[in-house]
Amino acid sequence: MQLKDKVAFVTGSASGIGKEIALLYAKEGARVVIADLNKEAADATAAEISASGAQAIGVGVDVTSEEQVDAAVEAAAKAFGSIDILVSNAGIQIVHPVEEFTFAEWKKMLAIHLDGAFLTTKACLKHMYAQGRGGSVIYMGSVHSKEASVMKAPYVTAKHGLIGLCKTVAKEGAKHGVRANVICPGFVRTPLVEKQIPEQARNLGMSEEDVVKKVMLKDSVDGEFTTTDDVARVALLFAAFPTNALTGQSMVVSHGWFMQ
Numbered sequence: 470m471q472l473k474d475k476v477a478f479v480t481g482s483a484s485g486i487g488k489e490i491a492l493l494y495a496k497e498g499a500r501v502v503i504a505d506l507n508k509e510a511a512d513a514t515a516a517e518i519s520a521s522g523a524q525a526i527g528v529g530v531d532v533t534s535e536e537q538v539d540a541a542v543e544a545a546a547k548a549f550g551s552i553d554i555l556v557s558n559a560g561i562q563i564v565h566p567v568e569e570f571t572f573a574e575w576k577k578m579l580a581i582h583l584d585g586a587f588l589t590t591k592a593c594l595k596h597m598y599a600q601g602r603g604g605s606v607i608y609m610g611s612v613h614s615k616e617a618s619v620m621k622a623p624y625v626t627a628k629h630g631l632i633g634l635c636k637t638v639a640k641e642g643a644k645h646g647v648r649a650n651v652i653c654p655g656f657v658r659t660p661l662v663e664k665q666i667p668e669q670a671r672n673l674g675m676s677e678e679d680v681v682k683k684v685m686l687k688d689s690v691d692g693e694f695t696t697t698d699d700v701a702r703v704a705l706l707f708a709a710f711p712t713n714a715l716t717g718q719s720m721v722v723s724h725g726w727f728m729q
């Protein structure tokens with residue numbers, strides 16, 4: 470029970486990577502807030518966790534809305550008494566070459582990935598600082614926090630930006646015992662990626678099988694997808710680590726696609 474009595478606020482946790490993190494945190498003793506745009510799916514995930522004997526609540530929130538984020542974090546703190554861990558994970562993907570991106574699509578991507586990270590951080594830090602027992606802020610970056618791929622300009626830009634936010638939060642949070650780190654997964658077969666496979670096949674004029682083999686997994690050491698479980702284990706390490714020794718870092722989990 471590495472997270473006994475901790476409270477974790479996990480965005481985008483009604484699906485994919487965030488859901489796996491929420492399930493693992495609950496198994497490790499945390500009380501978990503499933504914060505997602507999809508309220509129905511958030512409630513279903515919270516119910517799944519509650520059925521296993523752990524504690525969770527579902528909260529409907531759009532991470533791009535300051536009002537909604539503040540209300541969701543307040544509701545979570547009220548329900549569980551504190552906020553010890555933030556996982557800023559909610560995200561989407563839109564793929565086009567730069568010249569075909571609309572300004573609205575660009576702004577939407579930056580709003581979800583960067584504004585969402587800022588707003589949830591600001592709202593959760595307030596509680597972590599006031600509680601006086603530290604905390605852990607975890608950002609869901611990507612290999613695209615370190616590396617670029619064609620057709621992903623706003624995603625690559627936003628994911629690189631999270632590293633800057635993380636390093637700043639690590640420096641400011643240190644005196645409060647608040648650590649900040651980024652997880653940088655390679656391709657994980659979640660709904661976000663399932664949607665991209667046919668889109669990329671169309672854009673690149675390839676078969677879907679070739680998109681997986683020759684684009685997504687081409688540079689991994691073994692041609693394997695990273696799994697939600699792989700990412701959740703790293704999220705547990707960052708959440709449970711007890712000191713400021715591990716802060717301001719970004720860890721790549723990608724079957725060797727990107728080596729630093």
Ligand code: NAD
Nearest residue numbers: 481484485486506531532558559560611654656657659661
């Ligand atoms: P997913 O589509 O399975 O889950 C994303 C969740 O975020 C969904 O439940 C969705 O409802 C929620 N969401 C979307 N917009 C939101 C908003 N405005 N406010 C609140 N919630 C919102 O995707 P996933 O693959 O699990 O992705 C999770 C995170 O991991 C994203 O930040 C993504 O960029 C990152 N990531 C994914 C991969 C991958 O290969 N799947 C790789 C690296 C990083």
